Amino acid sequence: MGKNVVIVGGGPTGMWLACELRLAGIPTVVLEREPEIDPHSRALTVHPRTIETFALRGAHRDLLAEGGRIPSGHFAVLDDRLDFRALDTDFPFTLALPQARTTKLLQDRAVAAGADVRRGHRVTDCTEHDDGVTVSVEGPDGAYTLDAAYVAGCDGTHSLVRRCAGIDFEGIWFTALGALGDVVLDDPPPGPVTSAWTLRGTLMIVPLPGGLHRIAVHSPEDVRSDWPGELTLDEFRERVRRVTGTDHGMHSPAWLSRFGNTSRLARHYRKGRFLLAGDAAHQHMPAGGVGLNVGVQDAMNLGCKLAATLRGRAPEGLLDTYHAERHPVGADTIEHTQAQTAIMMSFSPQGSALRSLLGKLIAERPQFRDALAERLSGLSVRYSPPGRAHPLAGCRAPNLPLSDSTRLFDLLQDGRPALVDFARADGFRADEAVPAGAARHLTLHRSPGPLPRSRAAWAGVSAVLVRPDGYVGWASDETDAAALAHETRDALAELHGSHPERHHA
Template structure:
């Protein structure tokens, strides 16, 4: 069987990738080694930028309906929580939603759009040719080979795709072992409970079905020696040491340990092979950002693959995936390491550092806003090649109100959107394959958008070009120059 894209891994990242490709008419197969969806939800948090991404395709409502909205997040589990309510987003909060449900919703969307999802199919390797990739698969009926024009590895930190492609995965080894337990609590603390002190760190997160997740670290967990699988007795001992009570814990659903090994793929692209999600970046799960950054990887890559396969963009556009997302991975790993330092600061000096940092967050709104935008990925900007580009270029576009429409409802994966705010200077004559035009007036323009005469919005919601020029002669020239780098002549 031949496909335009084969996706290795059927987690949230791979499933969003598949759905996006199908929205653009690309044939895609998802190869997932698990025969059933994992009921153990590693990820619980859906961040604002991810909800915005879902909203730009009109699929956000089930997530909003099922998820529990939480007003903020944290940085290093400091005592001062981050206030997400100040974020410039239509979704100024996180959603607590088990990964199992996120996967189920994304898989249903992908299947409804025509993606082929094959469970119980393990990719054992591949051979990259000049025009396609021969993917070797072991499934319920034995071994087979399928062909794809491009291969995307969304297969986790132990990625077969990355190893077979020979992409280096440098980083730092684990020095801390965190633990988690999904259990029933007969005496649960109030929602949003967290505790930090010399005896350890604990966060308690309510989950559907009467389950609570206990996540923590104790000073004895600052080790490179694996102590064995976590037991309920050990979890109970840790919780008592930190809180003075076991909170009435019983009936464990899942007990696990995890380390802070931190690695970043040296390249996100190798010829016809790409990496996304945990296959590209491994880190300590601080702030619940991992799945969300992976979905943004997919959002960045999918439209570029579709544009290339559909013929309206040159192959060079695919190189921008690494150039744009690798720096985000660098930032992710550095932020994770910084938070681990705060989460393991059990010494008197460390406690003083945490106290000072928490005080600054609570008294400096700009610091709160910067960290909240950082954690939620709302501040991700892709630096433009042109140093003279408008400052908005590369930034995430807010959900602009254009006459009676909202921007996110106008975005599509199969082409750019040109906002013509010149009141009839005929920018629509530049419409071409992959480019749609919306003429109108901005209502309540946000900061930075007041004097904008035109803007080109990418399928992933980032600004490709913006101008304050109202000259009907020169205005199209800048737009044409930008389009020349992303569109075939």
């Protein structure tokens, strides 16, 4: 079989993976069972790290043009919101953008890059062989098969790819429910986000394009383990009234739905030639709107490594580092969404006291507030290689200003790693230290001049190698030219040969 990839699932995760693979020239087919993009967008929020992810490839501009910018986020709908403006990013805000639009923008980009996107094509089976996978498909014109080197399951919590791979999806079933609706409000509350928590329930309201408002509500009776059936407008209206005393003139629902806190994690993100990303790999309560974002970041991590593997440039074990790096991110996502669920659904005087205490800590302890904001925004993720490595190794690299008008993200637009020489080792030149034949797979940049003092961790760096996904693969403070050249050659040879683990900085 060839060096092609079949992606099952055409949401934001699958489409961004297709974009990454096509950037590397990998033949890619996206199979999506739904003939049209679902207009009912459960996800509305694009977080700062996800905007950075798109910006690494110049794909952020259309989203910025359409999305509403909200400079804060919430943890468990606490009254004291998390201020993103203090974060070290070019994008200190979330974008309020319906998932349907995010999907459409990424789909257009994938198609323009040459991806074969097939909507209305339902995968019925996947069979792995020694040299690839055969994918069975029911299309509008009948059944057919595709042969692929790898199959990526981006097909949601009920993933067929995960089942075909025999990967366990472990966790807990829901113990709490929420109700969600996109409705017209004759008397909407002011502001971009409205939230409330009382002993009668908790509620959030966000305006949507087209004159609709998204409302999510939880009530004490939602702490349950049975599914009460279809949500009606009358029930939804009454639930909103119980929390705030008004339904804001609610009518004309475009969508009504229930959601729960079922939390499950795939035991393996990779098994042979099967790979999982997004909701196929992790399921959780949609607290804080992190789901779409974690999925896109899964795709970014996977796309770089899968492309390198298929193009024959990957050291042994590179593809296995996808699970090693992203599986702990999924586990962490489940932990903090479950923690938020417990706080949101504790409708008692004790729960009120806990919320009050956490609110005070957020207001009085900037370090605590910023740590929560970094976690929610995705900026805290760090991949830590084993052994004694530079403190920056595995960290997300901010969009550093370099020489002239160049910035770090500019160097990563084509999906190649970037080696930056900060000209602190007299006599060292990165282009001379790169082994023969490796230069064409790198972007090299020499950037003399001091970095901003606000980035103390970077102050003594002599050279840095930034991975295609925007994380530091290697850095050195060495100022001896010969020693730095030796370190550089070793870093280029061994960058992706380890199996890093993840922790929060």
